[in-house]
Amino acid sequence: xxxxxxxxxxxxxxxxxxxxxxxxxxxxASLNWLLAGIGRRAVQRSEVVTWVGDGVARLxxxxxxxxxxxxxxDELAALTARFTEYYEAHSADLTRxxxxxVAALETLTATGCRLGVCTNKPEGATAEILETLDLRxxxxxxxxxxxxxxxxxxxxxxxLHVVAALGASxxxxxxxxxxxxxxxxxxxxxxxxxxxxxxxxRVPPRDLGADVLIDHFDELVPxxxxxxx
Numbered sequence: 001x002x003x004x005x006x007x008x009x010x011x012x013x014x015x016x017x018x019x020x021x022x023x024x025x026x027x028x029a030s031l032n033w034l035l036a037g038i039g040r041r042a043v044q045r046s047e048v049v050t051w052v053g054d055g056v057a058r059l060x061x062x063x064x065x066x067x068x069x070x071x072x073x074d075e076l077a078a079l080t081a082r083f084t085e086y087y088e089a090h091s092a093d094l095t096r097x098x099x100x101x102v103a104a105l106e107t108l109t110a111t112g113c114r115l116g117v118c119t120n121k122p123e124g125a126t127a128e129i130l131e132t133l134d135l136r137x138x139x140x141x142x143x144x145x146x147x148x149x150x151x152x153x154x155x156x157x158x159x160l161h162v163v164a165a166l167g168a169s170x171x172x173x174x175x176x177x178x179x180x181x182x183x184x185x186x187x188x189x190x191x192x193x194x195x196x197x198x199x200x201x202r203v204p205p206r207d208l209g210a211d212v213l214i215d216h217f218d219e220l221v222p223x224x225x226x227x228x229x
Contacts, residue, residue, distance in 0.1 A: 007228045008111050008221070011168035013159060013191070015177035016119035016126060017052050018199030020101050021133065024049050025094035030087035031063045034079060040067040049200040053179045055120045055145045055152060056084050084122065091125040092132035098198060100217030105138040107221050116162040120145035120152045120181065141165035153181040156188035163191065174224060183208045192227055194220065 017023045028048040035042065043063055051062040060080045064070045071079070108115060115138050119126055123144030130136040141162050151157040163173045175186035178199020186193035187209065195210035196217075205213055212223050 008108065008113050008224050009168075009174045009192075009228050010172035011114045011116065011163060011166040011174070012108055012224065013116045013118050013162050013166075013173060013175045015153075015175075015179070015182045015199075016117055016121055016129065018049070018178040018201070019098075019176060019182070019196055020117070020135070021095050021097050021129060023091070023095040023129065024052070024200065026091055027052060027059070027087070029094070030083060030090055031059070033086055034060070034083045035063060035067055037082075038079070040064070043067065050202050052200045053120060053181050056080060056087075056122060059083075084125075088122070088125045088128060092129045095129055095133070097133060097135065098196075098217060100220075102135070104217040104220045105135070108224075109138055114140050114166040114168065116141040116143070116166050118143050118153065118159050118162045118175070118182075118185075123147050154184040154188065156185055156190075159185045159189040159191055163189070174227060176220070177210075178205070179203070180208060183210050186210075194223060194227075 014020050024045050028045055032042045047066060051059050057080050060083050061070055070076060117139050121144055123146055126144045143162050145152045148158060148161050159175060163170055170190045174192045174194060175182060176194045177183060178196045179201045180203050183193045183195055193210040195205050195208045195213045197205040197213055197215045214220055214223055
């Protein structure tokens with residue numbers, strides 16, 4: 001049982017896909033629905049996890065590039081909108097929290113930590129996942145990729161928006177993520193960073209440049225206490 005009296009950060013901010021939740025199955029199923037509709041091959045999870053993290057438009061563009069080519073801008077925009085509508089209706093069919101995530105959130109909440117989500121996923125799909133998986137109750141602030149116009153990770157303003165919404169300072173906050181976007185945004189915002197090794201990244205987790213790397217959510221609370229010591 002973690003020591004609930006240990007000093008912890010004032011605010012902890014989480015990425016969503018590949019960090020809090022394993023969402024690759026739903027993302028892949030929705031992408032394959034889109035691709036099947038235009039006569040393209042299905043894509044595999046091993047491909048999908050390397051495309052996640054830069055928002056819906058880049059995800060769809062990467063899926064199209066891998067299966068026959070990217071169409072003209074107007075058709076690409078239409079396909080992106082079609083994917084978004086379908087995915088938002090199916091974003092929590094197969095998605096589940098990573099092992100230990102809920103217990104870690106419960107412990108952090110019990111200590112008085114203020115928790116937030118900062119993701120490049122659209123706000124609508126983010127809300128659907130958090131509500132369906134009964135995770136929304138943990139978070140005082142949630143920012144999707146379309147919440148702050150023109151700002152998303154790796155821009156520091158995306159993280160700083162959540163830090164401010166939580167009533168914290170960057171020095172009293174920690175970002176938890178799985179990708180270069182998460183860690184680079186945190187570093188640019190002067191927020192300490194914890195990387196998870198089990199997420200979706202094209203860069204080896206140990207090369208992300210986080211302050212600490214964890215392999216399971218059971219490690220998170222002790223690591224946060226150590227960072228705040």
